[in-house]
């Protein structure tokens with residue numbers, strides 16, 4: 001079993017950050033296909049790797065190239081005999097993926113090769129429904145309370161899962177309820193190691209309840225409250241987890257998914273120490289008045305709110321980058337800055353006085369300092385994308401690991 005916090009492993013046992021190991025051997029074909037690396041794909045095929053090699057989710061190189069919009073690779077794989085209608089674990093063909101991600105040219109190529117899409121063009125699968133008899137809410141343990149309702153730990157088909165109840169002031173409004181279900185249907189389609197997995201909606205008479213995977217270690221908010229300041233290597237590893245989950249949401253096709261309420265409470269940790277983002281998209285449903293939305297008190301969203309949101313200007317994906325910076329700042333500091341200050345006042349000062357948290361050099365290594373300053377820049381266009389943030393963090397993680405290894409080796413030699 002893995003340790004509950006990655007930073008506690010001795011350097012010799014730590015997994016290196018790069019994903020290379022996972023992509024060595026024949027799986028390199030999948031990696032190269034997803035990256036549009038034509039030379040890499042050709043080399044793998046020349047080495048005799050099966051064109052229809054699939055990963056554990058039965059995703060082939062053609063699925064990945066179709067998702068990522070790598071037209072040349074799609075053509076090459078088809079020429080080399082890839083099965084155009086290979087179905088993955090969810091019954092999706094490469095054409096289903098190309099359609100979902102809006103790659104029109106690839107769709108045409110796949111159709112010309114006999115590709116079909118069992119999901120249907122406009123497939124907006126309804127939210128997966130779970131019979132309420134499968135979950136005994138009387139045996140539920142309360143684990144938290146949020147803006148929308150309570151969270152319970154329940155057992156579903158022998159597995160511990162989280163049941164999120166939506167208070168009736170929200171769920172009884174038909175439009176809001178329908179929008180909620182639409183957002184959940186979108187969430188149900190998402191699959192990423194750094195996104196909390198949605199499981200389904202519980203058919204229930206008086207309340208709207210949905211199930212997600214249960215993350216035993218609770219929220220980043222709980223972790224920081226218990227542990228205080230994180231060491232730089234852990235903080236960077238955690239930041240990478242969040243950035244990868246967020247990048248997946250921002251690169252969602254045909255429309256980016258903006259979280260709008262990225263806070264340490266909406267980042268959860270599983271027992272392997274991996275952080276996952278939750279509750280994206282839901283905040284926009286309750287933004288209208290009269291639906292019972294309330295900010296969750298002193299730790300509420302104002303604290304992480306981008307200036308343009310506070311000023312009620314139009315905003316885009318970069319609002320999440322701003323919130324991300326404040327979360328990373330807290331990881332190095334062990335909690336929020338200006339704890340005593342009213343979150344709304346704080347947001348006001350950030351929006352109108354350009355106020356930002358302090359970055360003392362003794363706590364914040366120079367590259368982190370620079371990254372945070374960029375991420376909470378007042379001009380959203382000057383903030384980096386999550387893709388760029390990931391690259392910076394990976395470099396920092398590599399450097400920190402090398403430094404830790406160096407210290408560790410010296411200790412052994414001495």
Ligand SMILES: Nc1ncnc2c1ncn2[C@@H]1O[C@H](COP(=O)(O)OP(=O)(O)OP(=O)(O)O)[C@@H](O)[C@H]1O
Nearest residue numbers: 144145146147148151162213214215218219265266
């Ligand atoms: N899937 C889960 N697994 C384990 N604990 C969870 C899960 N979801 C939520 N929790 C716990 O319940 C708390 C409340 O969660 P919830 O998402 O409802 O509210 P919030 O994030 O505090 O506020 P908001 O509703 O505004 O997002 C979390 O902080 C976390 O400790």
